[in-house]
Amino acid sequence: SRKIKESMEQGSMIRRMFEQGAALRLERGGENVFDLSLGNPVVEPPAAFFAELRRLADSPEPGMHRYMPNAGYVETRAAVAAQLAEETGLAFTHDEVVMTVGAGGALNVVLKTLLDPGDEVVVFAPYFVEYLFYADNHGGSCRASINGSTKVVLINSPNNPTGVVYDAGLLARLGEIIQTKERQLGTEIFLLSDEPYRRVLFDGLEYPHVFHHHRRSIVATSHSKDLALPGERIGYIAVHPDYGDKGELMDGLIFCNRTLGFVNAPALMQRIVARLQSETVDVGEYQAKRDFLYGQLRDMRYDVVKPQGAFYMFPRSPIDDDARFVDELMEYGVLVVPGGGFGVPGHFRISYCVEDKTLAGALPGFQAAIERYA
Numbered sequence: 001s002r003k004i005k006e007s008m009e010q011g012s013m014i015r016r017m018f019e020q021g022a023a024l025r026l027e028r029g030g031e032n033v034f035d036l037s038l039g040n041p042v043v044e045p046p047a048a049f050f051a052e053l054r055r056l057a058d059s060p061e062p063g064m065h066r067y068m069p070n071a072g073y074v075e076t077r078a079a080v081a082a083q084l085a086e087e088t089g090l091a092f093t094h095d096e097v098v099m100t101v102g103a104g105g106a107l108n109v110v111l112k113t114l115l116d117p118g119d120e121v122v123v124f125a126p127y128f129v130e131y132l133f134y135a136d137n138h139g140g141s142c143r144a145s146i147n148g149s150t151k152v153v154l155i156n157s158p159n160n161p162t163g164v165v166y167d168a169g170l171l172a173r174l175g176e177i178i179q180t181k182e183r184q185l186g187t188e189i190f191l192l193s194d195e196p197y198r199r200v201l202f203d204g205l206e207y208p209h210v211f212h213h214h215r216r217s218i219v220a221t222s223h224s225k226d227l228a229l230p231g232e233r234i235g236y237i238a239v240h241p242d243y244g245d246k247g248e249l250m251d252g253l254i255f256c257n258r259t260l261g262f263v264n265a266p267a268l269m270q271r272i273v274a275r276l277q278s279e280t281v282d283v284g285e286y287q288a289k290r291d292f293l294y295g296q297l298r299d300m301r302y303d304v305v306k307p308q309g310a311f312y313m314f315p316r317s318p319i320d321d322d323a324r325f326v327d328e329l330m331e332y333g334v335l336v337v338p339g340g341g342f343g344v345p346g347h348f349r350i351s352y353c354v355e356d357k358t359l360a361g362a363l364p365g366f367q368a369a370i371e372r373y374a
């Protein structure tokens with residue numbers, strides 16, 4: 001379709017990076033290319049994951065690979081709810097949880113359920129570029145401010161691409177603004193929190209939950225990063241237990257989980273993550289990489305905010321033309337993503353979820369590239 005051709009054109013930057021990276025590897029050899037462009041966890045899932053996998057393979061239960069209720073297994077939803085209740089102090093039950101095909105699936109199910117044609121989703125730049133396509137999938141569009149067409153305010157903390165965590169004070173102000181606007185406009189606005197990096201937090205930080213700041217709040221998340229399972233496609237949606245029209249909303253989410261074609265989240269993974277709700281990968285590894293890279297970049301005089309979570313950094317490019325600077329880094333074998341793709345030109349994104357030797361190998365390139373503009 002014309003529409004998809006246009007969308008692919010818009011999203012062509014990452015593809016171009018991918019192709020140039022492949023060409024560079026052929027030309028220089030893989031060991032001389034330092035790919036910091038992808039958000040793929042470098043750590044393996046925790047030992048408890050493999051123990052569960054083995055247990056299920058060794059003693060399969062009859063019917064464990066069949067269709068199930070579209071919201072997912074009650075046992076899994078109850079385990080997620082118990083964990084959320086412990087973290088938030090709110091009375092979550094399995095009735096507020098729908099298991100999904102990753103966070104991407106969760107976001108699409110929520111937006112499908114909430115958006116009428118022409119409705120708007122407020123996003124804050126820099127944002128995860130897929131949000132633009134996800135809103136469009138369901139007849140909506142993204143914008144930077146609230147108006148009468150706003151149905152959803154979508155936030156992401158810890159943030160991709162900056163690694164910043166929204167603190168409770170900021171969330172409280174956001175909740176107040178949304179509620180003031182709802183009163184002024186006579187509308188209902190949902191606060192949708194995309195939080196696949198919720199447990200990838202540094203320096204002992206506690207995660208400030210959105211549920212305390214707006215009744216109409218919904219979490220979309222996954223175990224792609226906290227259990228290092230992005231290829232297994234397992235996540236969930238959680239709705240505020242005190243949201244008034246919860247029954248109708250949950251029915252809508254479950255309907256969309258089915259009719260978007262996922263039908264339900266993967267059965268085996270649901271059984272496994274039911275027992276892993278209090279497990280997390282070793283976040284210390286990511287923190288050590290952050291400390292190393294942040295220190296090095298600061299010494300080189302890059303202007304960069306210190307990440308509090310996730311595994312990305314978003315330094316300012318020493319020149320306004322971020323695409324050009326990214327090309328210059330590529331000349332030194334370093335692959336990163338231009339900030340323009342996240343709605344904030346003049347920056348670039350580094351994914352530091354890579355082997356230490358890849359990080360160390362990229363340093364001379366970062367140094368040489370900024371020296372051109374010293």
Ligand code: PLP
Nearest residue numbers: 039102103104128156160222224
């Ligand atoms: N949201 C953000 C901000 C992400 O960075 C990602 C993946 O990188 C996703 C959503 C999608 O997560 P999942 O792989 O669980 O669908």
